[in-house]
Amino acid sequence: MTDRRYRVAQWGTGNVGMRALAAIIEHPAMDLAALRVFSAEKVGQDAGALCGKAPLGVPAAGDIDAVIAASPDCAVYMPNQANIDDMCALLEAGISIATACVGFNHRDSIPRDDRVRLEDACAKGRSSLYATGSSPGWITELVPLAMLNMQRRLDRYIITDYADMASRDSHDMLVNRLGFGTDPASRPVDRPLGTATSTPPTFHALADAIGLSLDDVTTTIEYALASTPVDIAIGRIDAGTIGAIRMAVRGWRGGEEILTRYSLWYVTRDTDPAWEYRDSGWRVQVKGDTSLDIAIGFDVSSEDYPAYSPGLTAHPVINAVPYVCDAPPGILETADLPMLAPNLTR
Numbered sequence: 001m002t003d004r005r006y007r008v009a010q011w012g013t014g015n016v017g018m019r020a021l022a023a024i025i026e027h028p029a030m031d032l033a034a035l036r037v038f039s040a041e042k043v044g045q046d047a048g049a050l051c052g053k054a055p056l057g058v059p060a061a062g063d064i065d066a067v068i069a070a071s072p073d074c075a076v077y078m079p080n081q082a083n084i085d086d087m088c089a090l091l092e093a094g095i096s097i098a099t100a101c102v103g104f105n106h107r108d109s110i111p112r113d114d115r116v117r118l119e120d121a122c123a124k125g126r127s128s129l130y131a132t133g134s135s136p137g138w139i140t141e142l143v144p145l146a147m148l149n150m151q152r153r154l155d156r157y158i159i160t161d162y163a164d165m166a167s168r169d170s171h172d173m174l175v176n177r178l179g180f181g182t183d184p185a186s187r188p189v190d191r192p193l194g195t196a197t198s199t200p201p202t203f204h205a206l207a208d209a210i211g212l213s214l215d216d217v218t219t220t221i222e223y224a225l226a227s228t229p230v231d232i233a234i235g236r237i238d239a240g241t242i243g244a245i246r247m248a249v250r251g252w253r254g255g256e257e258i259l260t261r262y263s264l265w266y267v268t269r270d271t272d273p274a275w276e277y278r279d280s281g282w283r284v285q286v287k288g289d290t291s292l293d294i295a296i297g298f299d300v301s302s303e304d305y306p307a308y309s310p311g312l313t314a315h316p317v318i319n320a321v322p323y324v325c326d327a328p329p330g331i332l333e334t335a336d337l338p339m340l341a342p343n344l345t346r
Contacts, residue, residue: 006325009034009072013042013050016100017078019310022051023318024076029343030321034070035060068093073325076317077101084114091121096128098317098324102198104131107331109201122329130324130332133205134198135161136313139282140261141334144206151288154212158285160262162278166232174234178245180267181237184223195263196221199249203259207251209335216252221245224271232267243268244275
């Protein structure tokens with residue numbers, strides 16, 4: 001990592017974007033150049049004050065022109081939904097993009113017209129675009145590349161992420177989007193949901209990087225019913241309604257399943273069927289010539305998990321910024337970058 005300083009713009013101040021904004025301000029090698037917000041009441045407010053820090057003299061802007069005029073080296077792009085027009089405008093202006101938005105981390109998975117536009121914008125602005133991948137790539141791209149470094153033969157790689165969602169207080173997310181507490185007959189079984197929508201490009205990127213390109217990626221979803229009523233943050237989950245969801249993504253090569261990701265999200269462990277539940281975290285299994293079984297959990301003894309969980313998405317993006325700024329122009333994948341060593345604070 002060089003000793004240069006990086007001028008960085010923050011794009012979006014939702015839950016994850018606000019954590020990213022604070023991380024930019026705290027970073028020893030970054031200066032906040034601009035802030036793009038999407039609510040009228042935030043426009044004009046000082047960026048530091050918005051995230052509970054000392055005023056910085058950087059007012060929040062409600063349009064892209066102010067960001068481009070500030071001439072940052074990179075934009076940490078965290079909107080609710082990616083906008084190709086905005087992304088191309090930033091890239092053409094010479095502003096690289098680091099983002100957690102899904103769908104941009106594997107070049108061949110980007111719709112052709114969008115890819116051509118983004119590549120042309122990178123070429124014109126001599127800028128780069130890097131997306132961290134699904135969840136947001138740390139467990140599905142960075143960790144696999146490190147763990148597979150000990151292998152010469154891979155039979156199967158399995159990631160299982162466990163999420164106890166009982167403490168989440170978003171009724172819209174838990175009930176409307178995921179279906180907890182509803183009749184499973186009303187939920188989709190043939191449509192990707194949650195991480196199943198974002199993992200296929202990541203699996204393709206990972207497989208290409210290790211020389212085992214995939215023939216196909218398939219997804220499935222299963223539901224388990226709450227066996228007894230349970231009260232959670234958003235209210236009561238009745239017995240006989242959805243208490244757990246298991247999504248699976250499978251990467252196939254030569255008729256064999258070589259990459260698998262299970263996402264097991266639950267609000268109760270008392271379910272039918274009785275799946276294996278673990279505390280929130282990940283289990284990674286490698287089956288090959290150096291087989292491994294590793295559990296990664298969260299220490300919630302000193303901090304509340306919802307308070308620091310936005311950093312799981314925001315921090316890998318922040319840590320990638322210097323590498324994105326120093327990379328050759330174009331759409332980058334994780335395997336294109338060196339090991340992303342963070343510049344940490346205490």
